[in-house]
Amino acid sequence: MNSALDATEGIDIEPPSTDLARRVSSSLGVSTSPTGFHTPSWTKSGSPLRAATGGLAKHLKPFATEDIKILLLENVNVTGQGLLEAQGYQVTHLKSALPEDELIGKIRDVHVIGIRSKTKLTARVLREAKNLIVVGCFCIGTNQVDTQYAAEHGIAVFNSPFSNSRSVAELVIAEIISLARQLGDRSNELHKGTWNKVSNGCWEIRGKTLGIIGYGHIGSQLSVLAEAFGMTVIYYDAVNLMALGTAKQVPTLEALLRAADFVTCHVPELPETNNLISRKEMGDMKDGSYLINASRGSVIDIPALIDAMRSGKLAGAALDVYPAEPGGNGDYFTNELNSWAQDLRSLKNIILTPHIGGSTEEAQSAIGIEVSTALIRYVNEGTTLGAVNMPEVSLRSLTMDEPNHVRVIYIHRNIPGVLRGVNAILGNHNVDKQMTDSRGEVAYLMADISGVNVAVIKDLYQRLEGLSSRIMTRVLY
Ligand SMILES: NC(=O)c1ccc[n+]([C@@H]2O[C@H](COP(=O)([O-])OP(=O)(O)OC[C@H]3O[C@@H](n4cnc5c(N)ncnc54)[C@H](O)[C@@H]3O)[C@@H](O)[C@H]2O)c1
Numbered sequence: 001m002n003s004a005l006d007a008t009e010g011i012d013i014e015p016p017s018t019d020l021a022r023r024v025s026s027s028l029g030v031s032t033s034p035t036g037f038h039t040p041s042w043t044k045s046g047s048p049l050r051a052a053t054g055g056l057a058k059h060l061k062p063f064a065t066e067d068i069k070i071l072l073l074e075n076v077n078v079t080g081q082g083l084l085e086a087q088g089y090q091v092t093h094l095k096s097a098l099p100e101d102e103l104i105g106k107i108r109d110v111h112v113i114g115i116r117s118k119t120k121l122t123a124r125v126l127r128e129a130k131n132l133i134v135v136g137c138f139c140i141g142t143n144q145v146d147t148q149y150a151a152e153h154g155i156a157v158f159n160s161p162f163s164n165s166r167s168v169a170e171l172v173i174a175e176i177i178s179l180a181r182q183l184g185d186r187s188n189e190l191h192k193g194t195w196n197k198v199s200n201g202c203w204e205i206r207g208k209t210l211g212i213i214g215y216g217h218i219g220s221q222l223s224v225l226a227e228a229f230g231m232t233v234i235y236y237d238a239v240n241l242m243a244l245g246t247a248k249q250v251p252t253l254e255a256l257l258r259a260a261d262f263v264t265c266h267v268p269e270l271p272e273t274n275n276l277i278s279r280k281e282m283g284d285m286k287d288g289s290y291l292i293n294a295s296r297g298s299v300i301d302i303p304a305l306i307d308a309m310r311s312g313k314l315a316g317a318a319l320d321v322y323p324a325e326p327g328g329n330g331d332y333f334t335n336e337l338n339s340w341a342q343d344l345r346s347l348k349n350i351i352l353t354p355h356i357g358g359s360t361e362e363a364q365s366a367i368g369i370e371v372s373t374a375l376i377r378y379v380n381e382g383t384t385l386g387a388v389n390m391p392e393v394s395l396r397s398l399t400m401d402e403p404n405h406v407r408v409i410y411i412h413r414n415i416p417g418v419l420r421g422v423n424a425i426l427g428n429h430n431v432d433k434q435m436t437d438s439r440g441e442v443a444y445l446m447a448d449i450s451g452v453n454v455a456v457i458k459d460l461y462q463r464l465e466g467l468s469s470r471i472m473t474r475v476l477y
């Protein structure tokens with residue numbers, strides 16, 4: 001697939017181009033310590049896309065694009081990396097996650113960081129990220145980021161809410177069949193040279209009941225696939241949700257556990273989902289049933305699972321996620337990481353995978369495009385559509401027919417009187433369009449103003465920065 005171009009068709013970001021860096025405009029405020037101005041040069045070459053209004057879209061860029069520093073960790077997909085590089089940004093790409101101290105050392109310097117599920121962006125780490133304006137989680141989960149702290153410091157966080165849902169659902173289907181047929185054990189035995197042809201304790205999945213905990217993007221996708229295999233599907237969710245096919249929502253977790261032959265977890269990591277399935281819940285499960293977890297390692301009490309497997313209460317399990325996971329490929333999964341690792345590894349009919357639920361070419365490429373596109377829009381235009389921790393704010397693009405326009409972004413504390421102060425500063429100019437919205441304690445204002453000469457931009461920026469409500473100011477032009 002020519003993914004970069006196909007997936008971004010019709011949106012207002014640059015297609016990959018080698019002369020992009022020469023077409024950049026400038027802006028103030030991407031860094032907390034702006035050093036100066038660049039002469040807008042994007043009119044010199046290139047053929048910008050047409051904006052919705054019919055004019056040629058003006059590409060707002062922060063400083064010169066080559067000044068934007070991006071750190072991509074955890075082997076973020078090459079398609080996403082390519083989109084960022086095509087913008088002219090300085091992109092550093094590392095294959096694994098970094099230990100906290102090393103991460104702190106590197107994050108100090110960058111404007112954008114791209115991570116997957118392993119990198120923990122805690123308040124301690126983010127406090128050091130003085131130039132950071134945006135985080136891209138190239139995955140679904142955002143539990144690894146302190147999104148509240150980030151918002152309160154003007155750092156937007158984006159993810160890809162469903163690009164890998166199908167991949168996870170397909171993996172779980174494979175695991176259901178593999179567990180029912182003890183495929184992992186038979187394969188391991190034959191790898192070691194032992195022929196062991198058994199039918200005892202091996203089952204078809206047709207006619208069995210699948211219990212899905214969390215009927216969101218993944219759970220509902222799985223529901224459809226499981227019914228196609230002849231399974232009966234029940235699900236439990238914290239909210240009432242429409243059933244797909246002939247699936248049925250059950251009112252309690254206990255009702256699901258008592259009825260299901262296979263139980264699979266698809267909830268986010270939250271305080272309420274910590275050890276959601278522990279000893280009591282495993283006791284409620286049917287004798288000889290199976291437990292699957294491809295959500296987060298905190299959702300299942302693993303020592304309790306080890307006991308339930310040893311006692312024969314559960315006939316099998318599949319785990320894709322763990323409380324502590326290695327930083328990169330080739331690292332060891334031992335008791336040093338999780339005190340019970342050796343016991344877990346020694347069990348029969350348990351499938352252990354290294355957090356690969358979403359690891360397919362299709363999913364990673366789609367995630368790369370989706371998250372990189374969101375990052376580019378945010379860096380270049382300030383648009384927050386899809387952010388997980390900021391109000392969603394967007395304005396139609398400025399056009400090339402509007403040479404003396406600037407876009408002001410003012411992220412501020414959500415307190416009374418802010419608009420009066422901001423508009424007193426913007427009021428000497430013509431405010432063409434403005435949008436503001438809030439999410440909890442944080443509000444986001446975006447305004448396009450005209451009749452602004454380059455000479456007054458710095459003054460505008462500094463006056464906004466001087467307001468007591470200010471979290472972060474950016475002026476794009
Ligand atoms: N293994 C992997 O590679 C992989 C890949 C993608 C996602 N995930 C994990 O799977 C999780 C689920 O993904 P999704 O896209 O389906 O999320 P989703 O947000 O679409 O669905 C989650 C569902 O869980 C429900 N829920 C929340 N708290 C609950 C509770 N206490 N009890 C019952 N239901 C509850 C929600 O109402 C929602 O319907 C993600 O948060 C992520 O952590 C893992």
Ligand SMILES: O=C(O)CC[C@@H](O)C(=O)O
Pocket residue numbers: 116117118138139140141142164355357358359
């Ligand atoms: O790719 C990853 O590291 C995370 C995959 C998955 O857990 C997600 O949250 O999307």
